[in-house]
Amino acid sequence: MRQRKPKNLQERLNIYRHLLVEEPESQKGEWRGLFRERFEARRGETPCRAAEAAPGETDMAPDFETGVCADRRGVDTCAFFEQDTKLFLELGTGKGRFITSKAEADRGSLFIGVEGRESVILRALEKAEGAQLANVLFSRYYVKNALNMFAAGELDGIYLNFSDPWPKDRHEARRLTFGGRLTEYEKILKPGGFLEFKTDNRDFFDYSYREIDAANFTVVEVSTCLQDSQLAARFTLTEYEERFIRWRRDIYFIRAIIEPQFCV
Numbered sequence: 001m002r003q004r005k006p007k008n009l010q011e012r013l014n015i016y017r018h019l020l021v022e023e024p025e026s027q028k029g030e031w032r033g034l035f036r037e038r039f040e041a042r043r044g045e046t047p048c049r050a051a052e053a054a055p056g057e058t059d060m061a062p063d064f065e066t067g068v069c070a071d072r073r074g075v076d077t078c079a080f081f082e083q084d085t086k087l088f089l090e091l092g093t094g095k096g097r098f099i100t101s102k103a104e105a106d107r108g109s110l111f112i113g114v115e116g117r118e119s120v121i122l123r124a125l126e127k128a129e130g131a132q133l134a135n136v137l138f139s140r141y142y143v144k145n146a147l148n149m150f151a152a153g154e155l156d157g158i159y160l161n162f163s164d165p166w167p168k169d170r171h172e173a174r175r176l177t178f179g180g181r182l183t184e185y186e187k188i189l190k191p192g193g194f195l196e197f198k199t200d201n202r203d204f205f206d207y208s209y210r211e212i213d214a215a216n217f218t219v220v221e222v223s224t225c226l227q228d229s230q231l232a233a234r235f236t237l238t239e240y241e242e243r244f245i246r247w248r249r250d251i252y253f254i255r256a257i258i259e260p261q262f263c264v
Helices: 009-015 031-042 097-105 118-130 169-174 179-188 202-214 239-246
Strands: 087-091 110-114 136-139 155-161 189-199 217-223 252-258
Touching: 009 118, 031 110, 031 136, 087 097, 097 110, 097 118, 097 136, 097 155, 097 239, 118 136, 155 179, 179 189, 179 202, 189 202, 202 217, 202 252
Parallel strands: 087 110, 087 155, 110 136, 155 189
Antiparallel strands: 189 252, 217 252
16 A cells, blocks of 8 residues: 655654664764764763663663763773674664664664655654664665675674565565575674564565575574464564554564674
């Protein structure tokens, strides 16, 4: 169904420009630094500082109220944004339920949501702003080549949730699990980095399994009915997923990791 264009779309998107990355290709290799810049700017350029914390408290997350963006033990100012901080990407983030849920549950990691449809990404921006998330950014962008956006080994994980199956053979190269795409993912993932895939389309699942299995990934989890499995992936839902489960559709799932010997 065609998404209705909201009124005053550009004006509404501009409200959330602090969460938007307009030229993602310019951030290749620098995404963690961009998160730090955006956080400091949103704090009114208040320098990041470490906080004093109760013994045993190890939560790492930026806090807009205190200016803290380091380990709550006060170990290292702005360590939250350094290279060891995990960075995850969702391609086709839709209305943002999945990625904002991930970011809220794991405030010690960074998340990037990419979505080409402006009317849809607006909903994701509203969710992130409502939750005051400092660890998620979005780009209204159609990714033609992930290598233009990310440096080798820059990502810890990639999520592909209910992407378009492009069922016609002539559109195979547009599928996000096409072999050429998987080669890109192999290069931008760290050793041991993962790819997670969900769909409600059995044919697309079968195709994706064959492609992933033939690439330099090791499949470690598979389900043909994720909602009835014991896999952790069933706990974070997309808008589509919740609807499909209500309609009693099976959710197909693959988790695969990139072995160190195949990383660039």
